[in-house]
Amino acid sequence: MKIALDAMGGDYAPDVTVAGAIEAVTEADLEVILVGDRQRIQATLSGKRYPQERISLVHASEVVGMDESPSAALRKKKDSSVRRAVELVRDGAADAVVSAGHSGVMMATSLFVLGKLPHVDRPAIAAMMPGMNSFFVVVDAGANVDCKPENLLEFGAMGNAYYQAIFDEPAPRVALLSNGEEDSKGNELTKETFGLLKHADLNFVGNIEGKDVFVGAADVIVCDGFTGNVLLKVSEGLADTIIKMLKREIASLVTGKIGYLMMKPAIRNFKKRTDYDEYGGAPLLGINGTSIVCHGRSTTRAIKNALKMASEMAKKGVHRRIAERLDALHKKNDGEKKHAKV
C-alpha cells in the first residue's frame, strides 16, 4: 500500500513526520509519499538510512497553520501539503492519507476532495481507546458537536464496520453512551437514537454508563462529537493526573522511592498498554477513501502507527465495507417504510 503523508503537518513537522515514515517503511510492508516542501523534506531525510525505493516525495509549496480556518485554507491554499496529499488518494496515486496538521482542515479537505460515501450525512472521527483488557472505538470523537439521532445511528453502523474490519470480529458490541445503563436513561438525542440502534441489525447492547466504558462492556461506543471529545479528553487528562499524583505520593516516602524503582517496569508497561500513540491516529469514517487524522503533538511512534493503520485500513477496504453496511441499513429502512405503507 502507498500512503500519502502530509509531511508538514503537526507541531514537530517535518522532523517527526519524516522519522515516522522511515520507521514505518522499515518495519512494515508499505510505501510512503512525503508531501510538502521539497527542500526541507530532503534536508530532513539526508544522511538517514532507509529503504529508498519505499519513500518518495511530492512537492507542495504551502502549509496550513494551526490557526487557519478550514474554509479559508480550502479557498486560498490550493497547493498546501495537506491538500496535495489528499489529492493523491483522489487521483489513485496513493491508497490512503495521513496528516497531523490542523484536524479541522484535514477533515474539510478530505470531505471536499474525496467526497462522502453514499447515504452518509455526517462523516465522523473514530478514536481507538485503551480499556482494561482491549481497545474500544468511540464514534464520534469530535467531528460533529451537534447531532441528530440519524447521525448517531450512522456513527454506530460505521463504527461497527470499522471495528469488524480491524479486529476481524464478526459482531462487535455497539453501545450508546448515556447517563445510566437502563433503557429509559438518556437525553432527548440518545433516547431517540436508542430506538434507531435497536432496529439496525447491529449487535446493539444498549446504553453504557461512563464508568463502564473502560472495563470492556462494549467494542463501539456511539455518542455525539461534543460528548465524545469530553470522554476522550477527560480520560487523557485523568490518566496523566493519576500517574503524576501517584508519583508525588511515592516521592514523599523513603521506602516508596526504592519501591518505585522496583516497580518502574510495571509503570512503563502500563503506560505502553494505555498509550494513545499505539493507534497513532483516528480515521474519518464516511469519507470515500482512507483518511487519518493525527494529534498535532504526534510523536514519531504515533506517525508510524498511523501510517501502519492507514495501510491496514486501505488493504481491508474499510471504507467500502462501511458503504456496504450503510447500504444494507438504508435498504432495510426503505423496505420497512414500504412495508409500513402497505
Added chain:
Amino acid sequence: MKIALDAMGGDYAPDVTVAGAIEAVTEADLEVILVGDRQRIQATLSGKRYPQERISLVHASEVVGMDESPSAALRKKKDSSVRRAVELVRDGAADAVVSAGHSGVMMATSLFVLGKLPHVDRPAIAAMMPGMNSFFVVVDAGANVDCKPENLLEFGAMGNAYYQAIFDEPAPRVALLSNGEEDSKGNELTKETFGLLKHADLNFVGNIEGKDVFVGAADVIVCDGFTGNVLLKVSEGLADTIIKMLKREIASLVTGKIGYLMMKPAIRNFKKRTDYDEYGGAPLLGINGTSIVCHGRSTTRAIKNALKMASEMAKKGVHRRIAERLDALHKKNDGEKKHAKV
C-alpha cells in the same frame, strides 16, 4: 445544627446510615434525626455507644425502592422515610436533609416539599471532585439531561455561591466544559451559554477542555447534566481501571511485588486523597433549603461526611447565598434590558 437523615435510603440501610450518623455526632458538633422504621433503627442502634442526646428518631412507615418512579413515590408513599425527612426541614425541625436512597425521588421530593428558590428554573446537582491539588465542583452533575443556555447560566451562578461559601473563596474561577478552550469552541448550547456567563459578574475563565479539569484550571465547572454525568462516571471508572491495571502489571513482576509492598502507603494516600467519600454527597442547588443526595452505595464514611457537609452548608446559609446571587444576576439583567430599551 440538626440534620434529618433518611435512615432507610441506600443499598446498606439502615446499618450504614445509622453507623454514619453515630460517627458524625461523635466527631462533629451536630445532631442527627434518624427517619424511618422505628423498630429496625432501634435494633441497629441497640448496643452501640454514642452521645444519646445527639441522635433522635422519627418514625416513617414506608420506604421508597430503587426502582420506583419519583412521581409514583410522591403520589403514593406519603409516609416514606425520605418524604418525612424532607418535611422536617420544611417544618423547621431540621436544618438540612440527607438521603442515600433513589436520587430521582430525593430530588423530586425536595423540590415538591421545599420548593425552589426565587428565579430558579432548574435545580441542579453539585458534585465535588478531586483534582491534582484541590477539589472542584461540577454543576450540573446529573439532574437535568436537556438544558437551555439560561439553565447553564444559573448553574454557574449557583455553583459560584456554593463554592464561595464552602471554601471561603471570594472569586471562584467558573469555567464552561467544552470541546476546546478557544472561545469559539462548543456546541450550540455552550456557545450561547458562553456569552451569558461572560456578562454575569462571575470570575468566568472561559471554556475548559476535558483534559484540564483535573489540573486545577477551574473551581466551578458548568455543563448540562448529561455531560456532567459522563464526566463524573468516566472519571470514577477510569480511576478504578488504572489502579487495577497498575496492580496487574505489578503482580507480573517479581521485584514489583516487593516494590508494591513498599509503595502501599503511597497508593493508600492517593486513594484517600481522591476518595469520592471525602465529600460524601452532592447538594441540590436551587432548592429552598439544604438537601444532599448520596450515592446508593454510600459507605459509613460517605454518610458521615455528607452529614458534616449538610451541617456546614446549613450553618453558612448556602441556599440563602445562592438566592442572593441569583437575585443580583436577575436585577443586573433586568437593568440591562431596561437600559437597552432607553
